[in-house]
Amino acid sequence: MxxxxxxxxxxxxxxxxxxxxxxxxxxxxxxxxxxxxxxxxxxxxxxxxxxxxxxxxxxxxxxxxxxxxxxxxxxxxxxxxxxxxxxxxxxxxxxxxxxxxxxxxxxxxxxxxxxxxxxxxxxxxxxxxxxxxxxxxxxxxxxxxxxxxxxxxxxxxxxxxxxxxxxxxxxxxxxxxxxxxxxxxxxxxxxxxxxxxxxxxxxxxxxxxxxxxxxxxxxxxxxxxxxxxGPGVVPVPPRRGGAHPAGGGDRLVLHSDDTEQAHLLLGVPGVDRHDPRRQALAVLNTALGGGLSSRLFQQVREQRGLAYSVYSAAASYADAGSLSVYAGCAPERLGEVVGVVRDVLSDVAANGLTTAELVRAQGSLRGGLVLASEDTASRMNRIGRSELDHGRQRSLSESLDRIAGVTADEVSAVARELLARPLTAAVVGPFDEVGDLPAALRELAD
CATH class of the missing domain: 3.30.830.10 (Metalloenzyme, LuxS/M16 peptidase-like)
Known part of the structure; x- marks a missing residue:
């Protein structure tokens, strides 16, 4: 060998x-x-x-x-x-x-x-x-x-x-x-x-x-x-896509179920993992719904008590991505939750993050990255995915520097672009049909 x-x-x-x-x-x-x-x-x-x-x-x-x-x-x-x-x-x-x-x-x-x-x-x-x-x-x-x-x-x-x-x-x-x-x-x-x-x-x-x-x-x-x-083969290069996958699905989907809560995912297409804006998106996502001090957690749970669980998430693939918000609430409060979430997204799209939010989000990401490196399983996952997805390794210091280097203007730019895209929503809850959902959601189906 x-x-x-x-x-x-x-x-x-x-x-x-x-x-x-x-x-x-x-x-x-x-x-x-x-x-x-x-x-x-x-x-x-x-x-x-x-x-x-x-x-x-x-x-x-x-x-x-x-x-x-x-x-x-x-x-x-x-x-x-x-x-x-x-x-x-x-x-x-x-x-x-x-x-x-x-x-x-x-x-x-x-x-x-x-x-x-x-x-x-x-x-x-x-x-x-x-x-x-x-x-x-x-x-x-x-x-x-x-x-x-x-x-x-x-x-x-x-x-x-x-x-x-x-x-x-x-x-x-x-x-x-x-x-x-x-x-x-x-x-x-x-x-x-x-x-x-x-x-x-x-x-x-x-x-x-x-x-x-x-x-x-x-x-x-x-x-x-x-x-x-067979002989002479070389590794398959990292997967890269061409144009982002087109949508084509319904912008509002409902799964009727006899649950105690209404469960909501509301979001937009994001960026792929090769996009240079992915670090700015990570900061944006963390500030929106990545922790106890995040905009969504404070607005939806702490200030209004509308939901126990509310958070945002960003997913990136070779040629596509998503930015989404989850909330679980009482069915009768779903309309109010949707309204608050949309107001938060609109405000961030228009005005970006505050300096304090930017600094907290960067600190949260950097701390999480370092803490995750404390066990061998996390390190194995990091280097395995990096090789498969990018064909290279990035040092921890480089990753920390990239997060710290994200500017308020970069976050504002990615927020303006992504959050201006048409919203897509999925709901699981005790509603018989789309017509039973709040108006703020029904308009997505029009």
Whole structure:
């Protein structure tokens, strides 16, 4: 096994101390960060494939696979996998997103070889037996049912569907009950073999580790998968889109449910993750609804007592994004909540943030970034996503400097542009039809 070792990513304007990058055979990328003073290692195998890469017939396949691959490999049974990780007190799990999937483990530094072998075995040499497919189909269907019973989870999917329309970003990660019931083992196997290729893989690790040793372990564990890919391949570059996905969905969607609260998501298209304004948007989002001192929390909860939970969120993908506001309130107060939220958004669009809000938001983001770096799992997630999404590593100092460098004018500019866009809203609550919703929401459907 040979590997090319480099410093933290081509084009990095500042080194990331402790981070090294290698390219292994098969186009596999390895990024590691040494964390002094810990006795653990967090390790992940990232695949640059998510729910947005599925065809209609494959809807939910990436998430289904996340479950199914743990049901057994050619060398291990499902119970054997669980017993091996439990025997060392480790954690083994996975998650699926719209643009990537990650299989990860956290173990003592003395057990890193086991973690590498387990993850590689699960990701590249699973059995995908027919019996296991049927068994796990029921588990995924239960997860969909659980999602439908959680208003906030369901609300997020409704909002994405309304904002992105028929674009794959608007589809639920878990698929639908219909697509999962119809999913064959052959469809899942074909998706796995065609999409889980080594040029799309990033192995990321953080903790008490040696980069060269981990390169040897990962290269050996993934050698068979690299051979299937063939010689001379290079890593798949970071995903980039062209034009932002057009909308096309309804600007107002309602899911009628007998809930005690009305749950609201109100928002606009945002910026993609390659947009240079994303730091200004992060500051704007934090000032709007990112903490106890945020404009929305103060106006909606503290000053008027209209909702217990109110916050904003920004999401960024390769070619699109969103900025949204969530609030949960008594159904009869939904109209007042919508009015206050819209007033806050309009005021920020017109007048920007105060100096105090700007400084607090920057301090909150900087503090959160530093605190998140205190554990190996967060560091592994940071370097894995950075490699997959950007093909480079940014040092913590550089990230902190970028946040501190955001100006009031930059925040005002992004607020004026984004908050002038037409609003999209999703509601889950005890309303029979759209006509029962407050006028401030009904006008979105006109």
């Amino acid at each position: 040979t590997a090319t070792v480099s410093t933290p990513g081509a084009g990095a304007s500042a080194p990331a101390p402790g981070v090294l990058r290698s390219e292994l055979p098969g186009g596999i990328r390895l990024v590691t960060e040494t964390v002094p003073g810990v006795r653990s290692v967090s390790l992940g195998i990232w695949i640059g494939i998510g729910s947005r890469d599925e065809t209609p017939e494959q809807a939910g396949a990436a998430h289904f696979l996340e479950h199914l691959l743990f049901k057994g490999t050619q060398r291990r049974s499902a119970s054997g996998i669980a017993e091996e990780i439990d025997a060392v007190g480790g954690e083994l799990n996975a998650f699926t997103a719209k643009e990537h999937t990650c299989y990860y483990a956290q173990v003592l530094d003395t057990d890193v070889a086991l973690a590498v072998d387990l993850l590689a075995d699960v990701v590249t040499d699973a059995r995908l037996a027919h019996a296991d497919t049927e068994l796990e189909r029921g588990v995924v269907l239960e997860e969909i049912a659980m999602r439908d019973d959680d208003p906030e989870d369901l609300l997020g999917e409704l909002f994405d569907a309304a904002l992105f329309g028929d674009h794959p970003l608007g589809l639920p990660i878990v698929g639908s009950e219909e697509s999962i019931r119809a999913m064959s083992r052959e469809t899942l196997h074909a998706f796995w073999r065609s999409e889980y290729t080594t040029p799309r893989m990033v192995v990321a690790a953080a903790g008490n580790l040696d980069h060269a040793h981990l390169a040897e372990l990962a290269g050996a564990a993934l050698a068979a998968a690299a051979e299937r890919t």
